[in-house]
Amino acid sequence: MKTALPLRLEQVGFAAGGRIILEKISAQIGPGPRTILLGANGAGKSVLMRICHGLLAPSAGTVQWNVPDIAGAPRRQAMVFQRPVMLRRSALDNVSYALKAAGVARKERAGRARRAIEQVGLTQLAAHSARVLSGGEQQRLALARAWALRPEVLFLDEPTANLDPSATREVEAIIEAIRQAGTKIVMSTHNLGQARRLGDEVLFLHQGRLAEHSPTDRFFASPASPEAAAFIKGELPWA
Amino acid sequence: MHEALRGAFALVLAGDAKLLEIVALSLEVSLSAVALACVLALPLGAALAVTRFPGRQSLIVLLNAFMGLPPVVVGLAVYLLLSRAGPLGPLGLLFTPGAMVIAQTLLIVPIIAALVRQAVEDAWIEYQEQLRSLGVNGVAAALTLLWDIRTSLLTAVLAGFGRAAAEVGAVIMVGGNIDGVTRVMTTTIALETSKGDLPLALSLGILLVLLVLLLNTAAFVVREAAQRRYG
């Protein structure tokens, strides 16, 4: 069976409301390394991620997976958003819902949902209503929901931006566990420390353009572009 | 006023068979209309909220405008439709509770649909990305949203019930206000007023208001409990 990766972005651009948000992004995202989308707020990371995931259509260029996403077929990719969105039902039911939407048979759903909940450490809260859980717990639930789908690629859009340090650590640990189970991780962040900790390769975005694409060590040790250097030094303005 | 209030309680306590019959029919007609209206309005409202097509905005404006449809006009239209001399005459529905249900349903579908559309659209804004990420679109998404906002839907349904239960113009025309057959609380109030028996009319009116208040209180309690449980 062919894998969905590599994902090929060819001259991808995106404009909205008269403004150009992304321009001429060309890159290849392959299986294996943990990919980090790095950049300041407003650099276009979220938009690019949504384009890769298929939530937005690019205004220019192409997004090419190795095998096209066929309607009705089990999704090969999942996404975790900055703010988790849960349905008004129990934590367990939220995971089962995703499995049902993915076409998993009823008999299998309960078991898989329970195991995913277990893996993120939410077994005690499985029967609780998902929307009354704390921010950190909901984000872990979102990860359980994505993981239960056993996706080939997991996109994460600034998943810990709204969490306190301890919740952040828990979430990062789960992401690592998911990677070890075989899922490709593509994560965006503006946090340098997190990028260094969790990334194997960095795609650095600056004002809608791909300024640099290199392995993490090389990126932080000797950034090729002046914008990257300024960003690492913390001199780059936020907008 | 006191006499009317005492009259209202006396009526209820007496358990007058005639009164019970009128109240029972009122509830049956209005609840049936609400049920039928939901079957039509929930999908309509949800579909309008999650789909995009040319002319959608005009349809929404039209729907909102229909909320203000004059009941007597609807009554006349249904009367002409159901009369033996009209297209649906063979159904023999004129001057029966069925005709009243139809008239009330037509009146409240726009209200429920418009409120549902607003509620589902607000929810769609919140849930859209996550649902699409999971591959949930179209009908499946609409159903998920409808279930998720079920307690807000209760508000819409109650608004519809309130309008249906308050209705008198259309139901008098299509029901004929026949004693023991199509006489409901509102039409009885109209009848007693026209006979000059105002205390009785007032007592019935108070009873009707109390009934509606009771339903709204129950719904409020349900909503609060759900809010606490599900967040």
Place this chain on the structure above:
Amino acid sequence: MGMIFKLVAAAAVCLVALAITAPALAQQRFITVASTTSTEQSGLFGYLLPVFEKKTGIRVRVVAVGTGQALDIGRRGDADVVFVHARPLEEKFVAEGFGVRRFEVMYNDFVLIGPRADAAKVRDTRDIAAALAAIKSAQAPFVSRGDKSGTHFAELALWKAAGIDIVKDKGLWYRDTGQGMGPALNSAAAMNAYILSDRATWLSFRNRAGLVIAVEGDSRLFNQYGIMLVNPQKHPSVKRELGQQFIDWVISPEGQKSIAAYRIGGEQLFFPNYRR
């Protein structure tokens, strides 16, 4: 959770189906009679119909509206029998083929109601024409039903009998309200005006304020009732046999006796006058 939802939905559908099909399921035989609001509000039907029902097992459903609408209901075939009190209109109804035959059933009378203060000084007259003329010259407030009902037509006929072209000669004192008898009496009470009413509605009217009977007993105030079967040839859905049974009973000695027996406050309201 989904289970409860499905149960409620199922119950709702059953309720609707029941409400809409109930008439078809009704086992009892019934007929629909189009009559007037004043007749129903007099309480006659509440007294008379149970007697008929007990005898024949036929339930009578009365749709009580204005005379004009009652005849229209008959024309449309939405009723089996028409029972009103507007002779010229009834004869036209039969002549146009909407009714089979007209039978005279009973009469009641109209009374001129007026304020106790009696600005037009018509109390104790027995002459209704003279009274109306006096009201016009005094420009005393007068409430008209103006709704094409039997009472309205009777009022117009009486103005004519008084030699007054009311359409041309009316002034601000003449209030055309377009209402049924009860609401019109309410208006008259509020405006302290004169008004022509049927005796039955007046006897059961409770909101009298300062109103009393000003003129009664003039034979021109008598109000004749007629009953007709809606023509089954125009509307095959008409319940011919059951409708005819009702008409036959109403004009039978037994029916006529029941009509005469109906009282309000000890007073007879309707005077049976069927003659073969």
